[in-house]
Amino acid sequence: MKLIAPIILLLLALFSISSAQLKSIEGNETKIEELISKMTLEEKVGQMTQVALQVITKEGKERVQIEPVHLDLEKVRELILKYKIGSFLNTGQAANSLEKWHEIITQLQDITLKESRLKIPIIYGIDAIHGATYTLGSTLFPQSFAIAASRNRELVRKSAEITALETRASGIPWNFNPVLGLGREPYWPRFWETFGEDSYLASELGYEYAKGMQGEDLSNPTSVVACLKHYIGYSVPNNGLDRTPSWIPDRALRDLFLPPFAKAVEAGALTVMVNSAELNGIPVHSSYYLMTKILKEELGFQGFIVSDWLDVKRLHSRDGIAETPKEAVKLAVLAGLDMSMVPLDVSFAVLLIELVEEGVVPILRIDDAVRRILRVKFALNLFEKPYPDRSLVSQFATKESAEVSRIAAQESITLLKNENSILPLKIVSKILLTGPTANKLMYLNGGWSYVWQGNNEELYPNEKHTFYEALQSGFGKENVNYIEGVKTSEVIDIESVVEAAKDVDYIIASLGEEPYCETPGNIFDLTLDEAQLKLVEELSKTGKPIILVLFEGRPRVINKIVDKVDAIVMGYLPGSEGADAMVDILLGKVNPSGKLPFTYPRFPGGNTTYDHKPIEESEDVHYTPQWPFGFGLSYTTFEYSNLTLSDAKSINDKLTVSVTVKNAGKVTGKESVELYITDLFGTVSRPSKLLKGFDKIELIPGESKQVEFLITPEHFSFHNRKNQKVVEPGDFIITIGNLKKKINLK
Ligand code: BGC
Numbered sequence: 056m057k058l059i060a061p062i063i064l065l066l067l068a069l070f071s072i073s074s075a076q077l078k079s080i081e082g083n084e085t086k087i088e089e090l091i092s093k094m095t096l097e098e099k100v101g102q103m104t105q106v107a108l109q110v111i112t113k114e115g116k117e118r119v120q121i122e123p124v125h126l127d128l129e130k131v132r133e134l135i136l137k138y139k140i141g142s143f144l145n146t147g148q149a150a151n152s153l154e155k156w157h158e159i160i161t162q163l164q165d166i167t168l169k170e171s172r173l174k175i176p177i178i179y180g181i182d183a184i185h186g187a188t189y190t191l192g193s194t195l196f197p198q199s200f201a202i203a204a205s206r207n208r209e210l211v212r213k214s215a216e217i218t219a220l221e222t223r224a225s226g227i228p229w230n231f232n233p234v235l236g237l238g239r240e241p242y243w244p245r246f247w248e249t250f251g252e253d254s255y256l257a258s259e260l261g262y263e264y265a266k267g268m269q270g271e272d273l274s275n276p277t278s279v280v281a282c283l284k285h286y287i288g289y290s291v292p293n294n295g296l297d298r299t300p301s302w303i304p305d306r307a308l309r310d311l312f313l314p315p316f317a318k319a320v321e322a323g324a325l326t327v328m329v330n331s332a333e334l335n336g337i338p339v340h341s342s343y344y345l346m347t348k349i350l351k352e353e354l355g356f357q358g359f360i361v362s363d364w365l366d367v368k369r370l371h372s373r374d375g376i377a378e379t380p381k382e383a384v385k386l387a388v389l390a391g392l393d394m395s396m397v398p399l400d401v402s403f404a405v406l407l408i409e410l411v412e413e414g415v416v417p418i419l420r421i422d423d424a425v426r427r428i429l430r431v432k433f434a435l436n437l438f439e440k441p442y443p444d445r446s447l448v449s450q451f452a453t454k455e456s457a458e459v460s461r462i463a464a465q466e467s468i469t470l471l472k473n474e475n476s477i478l479p480l481k482i483v484s485k486i487l488l489t490g491p492t493a494n495k496l497m498y499l500n501g502g503w504s505y506v507w508q509g510n511n512e513e514l515y516p517n518e519k520h521t522f523y524e525a526l527q528s529g530f531g532k533e534n535v536n537y538i539e540g541v542k543t544s545e546v547i548d549i550e551s552v553v554e555a556a557k558d559v560d561y562i563i564a565s566l567g568e569e570p571y572c573e574t575p576g577n578i579f580d581l582t583l584d585e586a587q588l589k590l591v592e593e594l595s596k597t598g599k600p601i602i603l604v605l606f607e608g609r610p611r612v613i614n615k616i617v618d619k620v621d622a623i624v625m626g627y628l629p630g631s632e633g634a635d636a637m638v639d640i641l642l643g644k645v646n647p648s649g650k651l652p653f654t655y656p657r658f659p660g661g662n663t664t665y666d667h668k669p670i671e672e673s674e675d676v677h678y679t680p681q682w683p684f685g686f687g688l689s690y691t692t693f694e695y696s697n698l699t700l701s702d703a704k705s706i707n708d709k710l711t712v713s714v715t716v717k718n719a720g721k722v723t724g725k726e727s728v729e730l731y732i733t734d735l736f737g738t739v740s741r742p743s744k745l746l747k748g749f750d751k752i753e754l755i756p757g758e759s760k761q762v763e764f765l766i767t768p769e770h771f772s773f774h775n776r777k778n779q780k781v782v783e784p785g786d787f788i789i790t791i792g793n794l795k796k797k798i799n800l801k
Contacts, residue, residue, distance in 0.1 A: 080325070080357060083433035090173065090429060091422055098173060099425045100407045101139025103388075105180070105361065107398035108159070109147045110134070120149040120511055126162050135166050135177075138401045141428065142394060144180040144231075146189040150505040150514060153190060153225055153451060157443040160226035164441040176441035178432055180229040180282070180361075184248065184503035185630060186214075186460075187221035192516055194221060194456040194631070195500055197467045198608070199260075200238055201627030203250040203652035204687070205466035206727035207751050208263045214463055215267025217456045219279040224451040226443025228435045231282045231328055233264040234290075235315040238609075238653050239664050242295025244576025247501055247608035247628055249290055251652025252664045252684060254311045255746045258318040265322040273325070274436035276444050283319050284328035285363060287312055287345060288335075297574040298332045306739065306774045317354050325358030325431050329392065331366050338374045340366045346391030359393035359427035367395045367403060381406045388416055393424035457632055464629035464636035466725065466751075469649035470688040472623040477600055479643025479690060484560040486530055487599075488537040489552045489590065492606040493565035494523040501608050501628035502572025509570035516631070522565050522604070525634035529642055543569050544584040549593050556597045563641075564591050564620070566613075567606035576608070581659040583611040595619035604637060610655040614681060625649070643690060648725035648751070650687035657681040666742040685729055685746070691720030691756070695792030706782045706800040710766040714791045718754035727751045728762045733788040738775050744790060771800075 091099070109115050111131045112124040124147050134140040143163060151159070160179055168174045187193035196202065196214040205211075215233075222230055237257055238249035250257040261283070270278035288308065292299040303312060316327070327350060330339040339345055340362055350356045370376050370383035377383035384406045387395065395403040410416040432438065470478070480486075492498035496515035499522070505514035520528065526535045536559070540552040556562055566587045582588075592615070594601055601620040603613075608628055617623065624647070626637055639645040656662040657679055663671050665684035672678045694717045701711035716728055730748035734741040748764035766789075771782045789796050 080430050080434050083430065087426055087429045087433060090175070091425055093173065094425065096408055096411055096418070096421070098139045099421050100404045100411070102141035102175065102425050102428050103394050103407065103421070104138070104140050104401060104404040105142040105144055105394055105396045105398055106134060106140050106401065107145045108143055109145070110399055111143070112147060114147070118148045120506060121513060123151065123155050124159075126159060128162065128166070131163065131166055132170070134401065135163070136171055138404050139171070140401065140404070141175060142178045142180065144396060144398060146181065148506065149511065150189045150191045153448060156190060156225040156227065157445065160443050168441060175429070176432060176437040178229055178428075178435070178437065179227045180231055181222065181227045182232065182503055183218050183222045183230040183279070184232050185500070186218050187225055188503045188505065190221060190225040191505065191514065192452050194452050194460055195504060196460045197464050197630045197633065198247045198501055198628040199234060199250050200247045200652060201467040201629055202463055203256060203260055204469050204627065204649035205463060205751075206650055206749050207466050208259065210459070210463045210466060211260045212263040212267035213459050215264045216270070216277075217459060219268045219270065220277045220447060221451050221456075222279050223277050223444065224447035228279055228437065229282065229326065230268060230279045231284060233261050233281065233283065233319070234285070235261045235283050235319060236285060236288070236290030237312060237315070238290060240291045240295050241581055241609045241653070241656060241662055242578060243290055243292060244297050244571055244573060244578070244608070245290065252654060253652065253666065253746050254314050256652055256749070257315040261315045261319045262322045265319040265324040269323055269325070273434040276440065277447065278435070280326055280431055280435055281319070281324045282326040282328050282361065283316055283324050285330040286316060286327050286350065286360075287330055287339065289330035289332055292332065296577045300333045300336070302335055305778050309774045309778065309780070313349070316350070320354045320356050325434060327356065327358065327360050329360060329362050329366065331363040333374065338370055338376060340392060341370055341376055341386040341390050343390040351391060357427065358431055359424065360391060361394040362387065362392055362396050364396050364398060367392070367397070381410065385410050385415055388420060388424070393427050460630050461632035461636050464633040465639055465645045467627060467629060467649045468637060468640050468647055469625040469651055470622070470640070470647040471625055471655070471682055471686065472617070472620070473688050474621045477621045478602065478624075478641060480561060480602070480641050482530065482642060484530060484534060485558065486526065486535045487552070487556050487559040487562045488523055488526055488535055488565065489540040489562065489594070490565035491539060491541055491543045491587065492522070492567040493537060493539070494521045496521055496631060497570045498567060498606045499626070499629055499633040500631060501570045502576070504570070508572050508575060519631040520634045522606070522634040522637060525638040526563070529638035541586040541590045543567070544586055546586045546589065549590055552590065553593050553597060556594055556599050559599065562594055562597075562599050562601045563604060564594065564601060565604045565606065566591070568608055568611065571608065581612045581656065583613050588613070588615050591616040591619055602641070610653065612656055612659050612681070614657050617681065625651070643722070646690045646722055646724040647687065648689060648727065650685050650727050650729070651682055652684070654680045654684045655682040655686070666745055668740045669743060670740065672743060689724045689726065691718055691722045691724040693717065693724070693726045693754070693792070694719045695794050698789070698791055698794040698796050700789060700796055700798055703798070704801055706771055706784045707768050708800075710798075711763060712766060712789055712791070713761055713763045714794065715759050715761050716752065716754065716792070717759040718756050721756050723753065723755045725751055725753045728791060730764045731790040732766070732770060733790065734771065735786040735788065737773070737783055737785070739773070741773070
């Protein structure tokens with residue numbers, strides 16, 4: 056009788072979860088229960104504890120960035136054998152070679168598997184954010200906000216597959232990515248880690264990423280378990296600064312911020328990391344409502360929840376909601392946290408044992424957490440294959456993978472201005488290149504690139520091209536003269552640049568930001584640094600055509616110079632192949648097709664996202680972004696016609712929308728065809744429009760294609776005044792390109 060209840064509960068839980076989740080975890084539940092029944096409290100709590108690499112290396116925090124680390128085996132033994140630690144993370148100061156990773160993972164697994172009682176494999180986690188970030192020589196892709204501009208689901212999936220393969224080739228089966236917060240606050244220094252401001256776009260691309268990362272089956276040797284982060288509400292801090300409070304009413308949380316997580320859970324993603332800060336006055340690491348009620352119960356999430364760095368401790372040391380570190384552990388675990396990224400000691404394990412022994416934390420909660428963690432370890436097949444698979448090395452950082460990264464960059468780069476069709480440039484041209492972001496790979500990659508801040512140029516592969524090198528190879532060395540002129544925020548010598556401009560056909564100004572990641576990237580003014588603006592202002596006086604190229608992690612305000620240049624190309628952080636991709640576009644070898652995944656603000660304040668409310672577009676409040684969400688020019692023109700809606704009468708019917716798109720220009724081009732819905736009347740104010748479909752197609756000159764979208768009630772749904780998810784009948788406008796159709800649905 057006693058056993059039946061948990062089994063029924065388990066079956067019910069498994070029944071309510073998506074088939075993708077099920078596929079990865081089915082078949083292991085009995086083994087997991089057997090294992091749990093053999094575990095001591097110490098062994099269980101050890102599984103819930105994650106420690107950073109620097110704690111178990113001889114070098115510790117003293118590691119010099121480019122010197123390799125060495126495990127301190129005594130320390131490892133203490134952690135694994137005495138404290139039963141089940142997970143490690145991170146890299147210390149810098150990326151390791153493949154061989155070094157193999158050595159580290161092998162040593163850790165050896166001690167667990169040969170010397171521990173239950174031989175439960177370690178799960179190692181890493182931030183493989185736009186490629187295998189922490190393995191030297193890995194393929195680096197455009198950062199997420201860039202690849203979101205490509206609107207190409209297949210490329211997102213492919214980039215995640217390659218990232219998974221290269222992470223697994225390093226012996227690591229767990230990736231702390233994708234970031235599914237929405238990039239709606241351009242000051243926030245992690246803006247570039249998101250798929251942009253739109254909930255639907257982030258949901259669709261997050262889904263593809265999770266699928267690509269985890270593969271058809273997690274037990275596949277090239278699959279890596281994804282970690283959806285940072286759950287939830289981290290990306291819109293009120294003051295724009297990293298790790299500060301957000302306030303999001305439940306309706307907005309459910310309409311905007313939850314769907315990307317829900318969709319990735321549906322894709323089968325099996326781990327989630329918690330928002331490091333607080334939401335609505337409650338540190339998320341202590342929120343039963345968010346972790347247990349919504350994520351585990353409502354969304355049926357069967358994997359495990361890991362804390363972010365130090366964040367359980369911070370409930371005491373920073374947030375003041377726990378009077379002691381022990382109280383902090385209690386709050387987090389009772390709220391539903393399954394694993395703590397402690398990560399610099401084992402205090403979490405020690406305190407949690409006390410809490411269970413004192414009867415404060417029930418053993419059932421511990422078993423639930425351990426069950427979830429073991430579920431992932433079994434799903435990854437770590438019990439059978441715990442060691443690095445050396446056969447994957449030959450597939451690491453191949454030419455083919457670099458080519459995928461280049462295509463991803465080509466499709467991401469977004470043409471924002473092209474006065475008198477100055478682009479593409481003629482190949483026989485004399486070019487003056489200037490600006491701070493032109494001659495280092497770090498400017499193409501940003502944070503999470505071989506080091507946390509991405510700013511160690513020595514670690515980037517030599518053979519990759521900076522923008523300067525790519526221009527030289529595209530236009531001929533003798534035709535490109537580079538004078539830096541300014542650092543990102545400091546003038547060096549603008550006069551020499553102005554002088555040199557006299558002899559050239561074009562000036563290319565490569566502006567943007569230094570690499571940064573997390574809190575070190577905080578800024579207090581969104582306007583691009585004065586030194587860079589001045590460079591362009593001075594150059595504009597020469598009368599020479601100026602092409603402005605931006606490599607930046609968020610849209611820095613450039614309204615002062617927009618009218619002073621002839622063309623503007625948004626490079627984002629396009630990854631290691633990004634410079635070549637940019638030159639492909641400047642030369643017209645590739646027709647640009649990126650579309651902004653966020654609103655590019657005109658001013659440093661008052662940024663308004665595209666899906667704003669009617670009141671934000673009223674007479675007094677002017678909605679005047681520099682460029683709207685979805686903006687992006689091409690070297691050809693696309694004509695839209697025949698917008699047709701199927702015969703839907705009720706809001707609960709499925710609605711098919713089709714449109715014909717023609718390439719009316721002279722060159723082949725790709726176009727993301729985008730469908731927006733405007734709900735004209737609602738019981739709560741409705742956004743001015745919402746993206747609900749996109750499909751990227753390629754057309755040769757003169758060619759037409761019909762594109763079809765299926766709209767379901769889900770696309771019309773939102774949360775009403777009672778926070779219930781509803782569809783409300785009424786008038787809607789469907790917009791694709793410049794075409795609109797009104798429909799009334801009962
Ligand atoms: C970041 C996380 C990251 C973790 C581990 C934290 O500082 O907020 O995104 O996964 O470190 O490196």
